[in-house]
Amino acid sequence: MARFFRKSKQWIRHLLGCGLFLFPLYSNAKALKPEQLWSLQPLSQTTVPKIKSEKVRNDIDGFIQNKLIEKGIAPSPRAGDATLIRRLYLDLHGLLPPPQTVKEYCEDKDPQKYSKLIEKLLASPRYGERWARHWLDVVRYADSNGFETNHERKNAYHYRDYVIRSLNQDKPYDQFVFEQIAGDTCGADEATGFLVAGPNDTVRGKDPLLAKQQRANELADMVGVTGSTFLGLTIGCARCHDHKFDPVSQSDFFSMQSVFEGVVLGERPINQEISKEKLQKIAQTEEQIEEIEASLLQYKPKGKQVPRFVWMDDQDMTFVSHFYKKNGHGDNPRGKARGFLDDPGSAKHSPNLSGGSYTWWTNKSGEPAVSYQAAVEGMYRVWLSWGSGWSTHTKDARYLLDQDGKIETTDDRTEIATINQQLLANGAGKIISKPLWSGLQDCGTHSFSSSSKILVCGGNSGGVLTTDLIILERADKSVPVRRFEPKVKSTLNEDWFHPVTTISVRFTIGQTNNGIEPCIDELGIWSSEGERANLATRKALIKSVTSSGNFRGSPKHKLAHINDGKFGNDHSWISNTKNTGWIEFTFKQPQRIERVTWGRDKNGKYKDRTPSNYYIEVKNEKGEWIEVASSASRKPRVIEGKNGSTLFALDHLDSEKKSIARKFIQDLDEKKKALDELKKKPRAWIGSFRQPSPTRLMHRGDPLSPREVISPVSLSAFTQRVPEYALDENSPEKERRKAFAQWLIDPKHPLTARVMVNRIWHYHFGRGIVATPSDFGDMGFRPTHPELLDWLAGEFISQGWSIKQMHRLILQSYTYQQASEPRTEAISIDAGTELLWRFPPRRLEAEAIRDNMLLLSGLLDEKMYGPGFLLFEPNANYARNWIPKDDVDEKDFRRMIYNMRIRMEQDSVFGAFDCPDGGQSAPNRARSTTPLQALNLYNSSFTEKIADAFSQKLLKQTDDSTKQALLLGFESIFGREPNLQESTTASRYVEEHGLAAYCRVLFNANEFLFMP
């Protein structure tokens, strides 16, 4: 009775959890001192009890049977082969063994067959899928945010996959722990999904108090889960004041919070090595693109070509040929600095026009790597660009013009330039070890014939040669273009020209992107002197603004809006003629100007009506209009392809050829899109980090009552037990998590190993040596076998923290191999089977039931990893309203570990089987029995569908013999043949109700739902 009382007290205390509201009840209770709490003591050096018995297979049995002898209970007999193989399969894989495998195993005479089976099952990838589920329960993993909006997290799965992989490769547990706390510091970015796996309140009001509270809750979640997962301590209870029972102070809580203070929830690009398969796919796609571009060449316009500009990017195979294999591409980094991807350009240089990357080659001194053929006739100015930024690049790349384009004749070559490819155009910039675009360098005018080629040849120095955009500009004007511009944007465009003094400026439109009346929301004319201001909005300077005609009918569109300083559709001008129109500004006095800016809708909402073909003129002293800029000097617009794939019009082709060429262009578009996709870094819901300001203790846990600054130092209860860390309040964010993780995995740590071996034990036997796997504090249960727990923890550490080694140890014990049948005399002493006089049978989890139904019916899709499947209707509501799908199909037939877990929602069929929703850590699943379970399992459309498939499969395997099919069904699901009574009943049932109904009955049998 006393024992019962002590136990129930433990339970009640545990169930009530941390004791804030228990305070009055326990006002006299004092928290334990570190030396009083059993779990904080160093691992004891235990001697293994030696027992002479054939029922002892390894040291575990010594501990277990020693206790059984004390209580006067005999161990159970060893379970039969059929039971053992079923138990092992369900325990390690969560899947049933195939009936044939069961048969072979039972007939096998090899005395090593049991050990061999363990090895086989541990080596299978199904093992990681099964055991990852256990871990995900503990770390409260889910695929949605929870709270009011409960949006899905499409990219959380990277962490789930990390756990599966780690288990399958038997990653040492100390490493596994370290990576989840600080994986970003050691190439395991995705492991930090652990830190941010908890719920996330995305509704951030404008109230700063509320925001503080939300952030405090986030951090408390991280501290709490880290404490319970790895330490088995309810540290979260010390948020408001010192822990009521365990030696954890409030300052311990905030010290641990300071470790995580810089962790931010959200999605970010993941740093992951690109897999070999992916690299291969990239190379393959690039090759296909080159092939299509080669086929397209024949549709190019022929004859004498004298375009004003020719843009030849290094990756545009319309112009470029390779002499040997390229090494790869240098992708310009994101950023607005010179040479970076988003470099907007300046008065002195063009914006980034590289198309995002350059090509790089092994530098072969004097040898051509690439040729550019523009197929133009006459004098052209050559603008060169290349990839720069690295000290490995050659300092003297040579650019030659080969007149006849024939590589074997060399006396027709003239030198265009020798270029230092380490630096930007004209020797500007510095070597910063980033793949930059050089910008354009004017290399003078040269005479071209249609067969002429520009050869890019290796220099005498350096290991790398690069190629990028080359532009030819027809040399019929004395002044070259000041700046080249990207394609027209609907938002805002700039047109720069050499400074000019004028009294009038005219902007003339010849074409729009969709063939209707052009629209401009604001036109700016910028002075080249003084503060370089927009003169168009200075009404005092302007004599008149006129146009070709104005769109009528809407007050949103007026001529007066062209220079009212406001942007967007509501403040714009529209012409009254399709495709065309002009605007003319006249100043009172001549102005010196250098730039015009204009756009369709700076707000980005409207993209139609955008001028695609236009020119800008100024009036000279004689009253003549002179063109200063036009769409011609912009990067050529895409004429046919959407993805930048063609640079020539198809107007010269007949309709048949046009349609063939269009097909090529379409293919090219798709391939280019695919390539872009392949090159994208995947995004993941994992930890993001920033340097935090010092952490402060919050009085009563209230984020509005900050008190003293708290530094990241190790928890006080472990002083002198574990090597400590003590960082200062401003220490770098990463150092904090590294120090904490190192501290956690120190072999002297009394909790890390104890907690983990107990979890492993818990999942094998259905109950831990400590029955509260995430609470090793005073509120938790005491271990039933303390010496065994310490011995296992010691083995765990000395065997390199190998989880699989722990499985082997446990599975090889006689204790695990016992039969599970109840025995009256044993039950009278130990009804709960805590002393393990038998193997405790237990009901399977929701996941195992569903997976096995799919397996039996032949529908299970074994595809591993990647985005999960969703058992709810797609949903775009701001606050998601998750409605279970009526019908499931093939893509939902993967193992349930790949099911997207939505917080606060349950799967309509299997949720009833105590499936946690990731709202909080679930270290110990309930195993309830409710009528709803039977109802779902018998009547749901899922069961009907699966039972139907199961019966179809059975008939197929038995050549439509119902009699054979029902036997095979029985064997497949129960791993044994039916007895006479069972087979008679089954036959009668099938006759009356059909095979599919019989399969439904099988799915509802206890023998299927329980692990024996």
Ligand SMILES: [Ca+2]
């Ligand atoms: Ca390029």
Ligand SMILES: [Ca+2]
């Ligand atoms: Ca030649």
Ligand SMILES: [Ca+2]
């Ligand atoms: Ca405007």
